[in-house]
Amino acid sequence: MIKSWIGIACLCLTxxxxxxxxxxxxxxxxxxxxxxxxxxxxxxxSEEMIQxxxxxxxxxxxxxxxxxxxxxxxxxxRNLSHEHINVNTFVADLERALVxxxxxxxxxxxxxxxxxxxERIEQDLNAREDTRNAAGQEIGADFMLKGQINTxxxxxxxxxxxxxxxxxxxxxxADNRKVWLGQKKIKKLVKDGSVRP
Amino acid sequence: xxxxxAACLTSLLCLAALLPAxxxxxxxxxxxxxxxxxxxxxxxxxxxxxxNPPGRDQGQYLLNVGILxxxxxxxxxxxxxLQQAKILLKQMQAISISENLGAATINETLRAYQGTxxxxxxxxxxxxxxxxxxxxxxxxxxxALQADVLMNQLTDKALLRGQLASARFTAGLIxxxxxxxxxxxxxxxxxxxxxxxxxxxxxxxxxxxxxxxxHHLGLTAEYEAYVEQFGRPAASRANDQGEIIVIYWDGIxxxxxxxxxxxxxxxxEQTVSLALPYYPPANxxxxxxxxxxxxxxHTTRMLExxxxxxxxxxxxxxxxxxxxxxxxxxxxxxAVHAAQRESPFAGIVxxxxxLFSEIADTRSWNMLPSTIQIARVTVLTGExxxxxxxxxxxxxxxxxxxxxxxxxKVIVLxxxxxxxxxxxxxxxx
Numbered sequence: 001m002i003k004s005w006i007g008i009a010c011l012c013l014t015x016x017x018x019x020x021x022x023x024x025x026x027x028x029x030x031x032x033x034x035x036x037x038x039x040x041x042x043x044x045x046s047e048e049m050i051q052x053x054x055x056x057x058x059x060x061x062x063x064x065x066x067x068x069x070x071x072x073x074x075x076x077x078r079n080l081s082h083e084h085i086n087v088n089t090f091v092a093d094l095e096r097a098l099v100x101x102x103x104x105x106x107x108x109x110x111x112x113x114x115x116x117x118x119e120r121i122e123q124d125l126n127a128r129e130d131t132r133n134a135a136g137q138e139i140g141a142d143f144m145l146k147g148q149i150n151t152x153x154x155x156x157x158x159x160x161x162x163x164x165x166x167x168x169x170x171x172x173x174a175d176n177r178k179v180w181l182g183q184k185k186i187k188k189l190v191k192d193g194s195v196r197p
Numbered sequence: 198x199x200x201x202x203a204a205c206l207t208s209l210l211c212l213a214a215l216l217p218a219x220x221x222x223x224x225x226x227x228x229x230x231x232x233x234x235x236x237x238x239x240x241x242x243x244x245x246x247x248x249n250p251p252g253r254d255q256g257q258y259l260l261n262v263g264i265l266x267x268x269x270x271x272x273x274x275x276x277x278x279l280q281q282a283k284i285l286l287k288q289m290q291a292i293s294i295s296e297n298l299g300a301a302t303i304n305e306t307l308r309a310y311q312g313t314x315x316x317x318x319x320x321x322x323x324x325x326x327x328x329x330x331x332x333x334x335x336x337x338x339x340x341a342l343q344a345d346v347l348m349n350q351l352t353d354k355a356l357l358r359g360q361l362a363s364a365r366f367t368a369g370l371i372x373x374x375x376x377x378x379x380x381x382x383x384x385x386x387x388x389x390x391x392x393x394x395x396x397x398x399x400x401x402x403x404x405x406x407x408x409x410x411x412h413h414l415g416l417t418a419e420y421e422a423y424v425e426q427f428g429r430p431a432a433s434r435a436n437d438q439g440e441i442i443v444i445y446w447d448g449i450x451x452x453x454x455x456x457x458x459x460x461x462x463x464x465x466e467q468t469v470s471l472a473l474p475y476y477p478p479a480n481x482x483x484x485x486x487x488x489x490x491x492x493x494x495h496t497t498r499m500l501e502x503x504x505x506x507x508x509x510x511x512x513x514x515x516x517x518x519x520x521x522x523x524x525x526x527x528x529x530x531x532a533v534h535a536a537q538r539e540s541p542f543a544g545i546v547x548x549x550x551x552l553f554s555e556i557a558d559t560r561s562w563n564m565l566p567s568t569i570q571i572a573r574v575t576v577l578t579g580e581x582x583x584x585x586x587x588x589x590x591x592x593x594x595x596x597x598x599x600x601x602x603x604x605x606k607v608i609v610l611x612x613x614x615x616x617x618x619x620x621x622x623x624x625x626x
């Protein structure tokens with residue numbers, strides 16, 4: 001008995017962590033650890049949104065009426081979910097895909113604009129005349145991209161259903177019309193382990 | 198055989214020598230929490246960060262570091278630390294067979310710190326306040342939602358396990374600031390319900406919140422019931438007025454202590470030692486923060502009695518603690534008995550080792566305030582004064598200015614521990 005008691009006691013005292021291991025993986029590979037929002041969810045949202053945004057007629061309609069590609073500005077994408085989600089990842093993916101398609105121009109957001117305008121004022125004071133960029137030459141946005149992420153959680157004991165809905169909306173700056181509505185839904189069943197080492 | 202026994206006895210002695218380190222770490226953390234009553238949080242944080250707690254105490258360590266970081270004004274670091282604590286405490290809710298074996302054979306401190314249900318909700322509440330003070334209403338809203346999910350998980354019809362009125366009120370405030378009045382109404386109702394079930398008097402600020410939200414939503418019957426119950430209508434606010442909403446943390450919650458009972462049991466022919474955690478009688482005297490507005494003084498009132506919650510959490514665990522102590526007593530007796538059969542000397546050594554290894558689990562989030570108090574005051578725009586009670590409890594106060602712009606709601610976190618205030622202004626949506 002004493003042997004087993006000491007054995008258990010020593011085991012309990014010496015249980016420790018192993019050293020850190022790093023394995024490089026493909027960024028496209030799906031790895032779900034905690035069940036919360038991760039890179040795969042962000043990628044799924046951006047893929048869906050890009051495909052949908054480029055296949056809808058709002059771009060061609062605008063080009064037909066105005067003769068040039070629409071300029072878009074990214075507005076607020078609100079996180080109304082149960083998690084701290086970085087919305088910039090899929091918004092940046094969407095922005096990149098639309099710009100690279102050559103069908104849409106993006107203009108800087110209000111935060112970026114402020115920095116750029118400050119730099120322009122700096123240029124006015126310090127840059128050589130033939131390299132200065134004049135003020136008042138900015139392109140006004142034709143559309144604003146806005147959106148939100150919502151979640152519904154259903155929890156019972158150590159099981160949880162996590163439902164995410166991402167809605168993006170392209171709103172015309174001229175008349176507030178909503179010209180494109182993108183939506184992606186993701187549902188996960190998460191089971192927390194009931195035993196740990 | 199004799200060599201093996203010698204090795205076993207050496208291990209036992211090492212074990213007995215090592216385990217008091219657990220008690221030492223617990224005692225140090227308790228002493229640091231006591232020091233907070235007289236020292237600034239910066240000093241305590243610096244001392245706490247010098248400790249190197251074992252992995253199983255990491256949860257408690259992170260909670261205490263996180264709250265001290267908030268009290269020193271480092272909200273970003275506090276968020277980072279408390280997010281880690283939150284994840285760790287969630288992971289620790291799963292059962293560990295090795296830790297349970299350790300608790301059944303050696304002592305309860307071999308279990309990883311799991312936090313009480315109330316502490317787990319409180320992490321979310323403190324995180325929400327951190328985000329609010331950083332001006333990140335969306336971040337605060339995430340914590341409010343998570344707190345709601347957690348409280349719904351913990352809810353129990355008979356008990357109020359993990360149901361914090363302060364977490365509900367903070368959530369209500371966050372929704373209100375975001376213009377989500379129906380969610381705010383639900384949270385304020387739940388805050389009031391938790392207090393009423395604990396037979397506590399609602400603070401005026403919560404009454405005002407219920408009046409405002411029900412009035413705003415046009416819930417006529419409910420609003421009129423509140424008007425009758427509280428004896429006043431919802432306060433109207435002119436365009437040139439703003440509001441100061443104060444969350445005040447008073448005192449430092451008591452820490453647990455260890456009570457050791459060593460009894461010689463003739464039938465077992467050995468001394469049996471039991472170490473049990475207990476809370477000493479609370480000698481906490483609530484003090485209140487004052488807001489001076491145009492010659493009138495408004496005081497904060499209690500929303501959460503953390504002193505009582507901590508004691509209730511220990512009471513709820515008593516059955517489990519006694520059952521585990523009994524299991525441990527039996528396993529230790531059998532170990533000593535087996536050693537005695539080998540040799541009387543081995544029996545003595547084993548008995549000593551089992552006595553020394555008996556340590557109560559006195560870990561808790563012991564740097565929380567004793568009470569959380571609130572006040573809401575509608576004010577004209579301008580600079581107003583907030584008087585925070587002195588840390589020493591001698592009766593003095595320290596004045597701090599708060600500036601309010603038209604239509605603004607200024608959220609203030611004040612603590613007796615840091616003697617200062619942190620504030621953020623929100624333009625309601």
